[in-house]
Amino acid sequence: MGKHVLVTGGSGGIGRAVAQSFATRGDDVVITGRDAEALARAAVATGARDAPCDVRDxxxxxxxxxxxxxPVDVLVTLAGGNTDFDTPGAKPTDLPGIxxxxxxxxGANLLSTVLTVSAVVPTMPSGGAIITVGSIGAEYASTSYGVAKAAVQAWxxxxxxxxxxxxxTACCVAPGYIEGTGYFRGRLAPERRERLVAATxxxxxxxxxxxxxxxxxxxxxxxxxLTGQTLHVNGGAHTTR
Incomplete structure (x- = not known):
């Protein structure tokens, strides 16, 4: 029997690719997401089992x-994303909006991770692995998204x-610019894409x-x-030493 793998945020992008990788090698994979229809399509495509869930709740x-x-042998917490793309943005003087x-x-990035890990860890067996997801944005944490991801990495x-x-084991994977995801909600200007690629x-x-x-x-x-580390996947756009 393969490992029991839980992937949050598994309906598309990185989460779907992660689910596919584990399922291809014969693991029992469960994917979560808030969009039940998208999740069901991803389950069919990857061979995973779908379990709709809002992991902020x-x-x-x-x-x-x-x-x-x-029990879960491998937990990958990919639910999240930059919620600033979902709102028009608060003015600098709008404290309630901020x-x-x-x-x-x-909530989307830190709380969802903490809740899912806290629920899974008590029964996770020896040999288990927890992989959380940070971001290159955590290295320039001037936004709420960057701060949330920095908190995930520290936690x-x-x-x-x-x-x-x-x-x-518990490690955090911090991606840089990853193409083929819904992260930018279709708002990535060609000029910015060029800068992101040029930085690698x-x-x-x-x-x-x-x-x-x-x-x-x-x-x-x-x-x-290998545990307690943040591992960067960004083509060298941000380097460590």
């Missing part, structure tokens, strides 16, 4: 995990220390498969001593 997350049937915008991104480092004695060392956009390959490795036996 504690009750929904509890019900999701209770209905899985067996509060709503920040809470939306914190994952602390999580690794908590679960490590149980034989569970390999002069190409990333793909969902680039991220999926790293996630697959982090869940493998070869990565059992």
């Amino acid at each position: 504690p009750t929904a997350v509890e019900a999701l995990v209770a209905g899985l049937g067996r 509060a709503d915008a920040w809470l939306a991104n914190l 994952t480092a602390g999580l690794a220390a908590d679960v490590g004695p149980r034989g569970i 060392h390999d002069k190409r956009p990333g793909t969902p498969d680039d991220v999926a390959a790293l996630v697959l490795f982090l869940a493998s036996e070869g990565a059992r001593h």
Whole structure:
């Protein structure tokens, strides 16, 4: 029997590619998302099982995990995205609007991750792997999205220390510009795309498969001593030392 894998935000883009990667090797994959129709299509395409869920909702997350049937071996928390693209944006003097915008991104990215991990970890067996998702935007955290992703990265480092004695790893994958996702909601101007690609060392956009390959490795036996890290997938647009 393959591993039991839960992928949040699995209806498209990176999440769908991750689900496909695990399903192709014979794992039992469950994908979540808020759009039940898109999720069902992704399940058919990838061979995963669909479980509609808003992972910002504690009750929904509890019900999701209770209905899985067996402990999760690999958890990948891809639900999120920049909620600023869904609103016209608050004026600098609109404090209630600013509060709503920040809470939306914190809920979509940080809270969704914390809730899902908290629900899954108690029954995760030794040898389990938790892969959260940050962003290159966390390195320039002047926006609510960047701050939310920076918080995910910091929280994952602390999580690794908590679960490590149980034989569970926890790492964060931080993508740069990844083409073929709905991140920009169709609002990426050609000029900005050119700048994003030019910032890379390999002069190409990333793909969902680039991220999926790293996630697959982090869940493998070869990565059992790799934990508490943020790993960047951005073609060198942001480098570490």
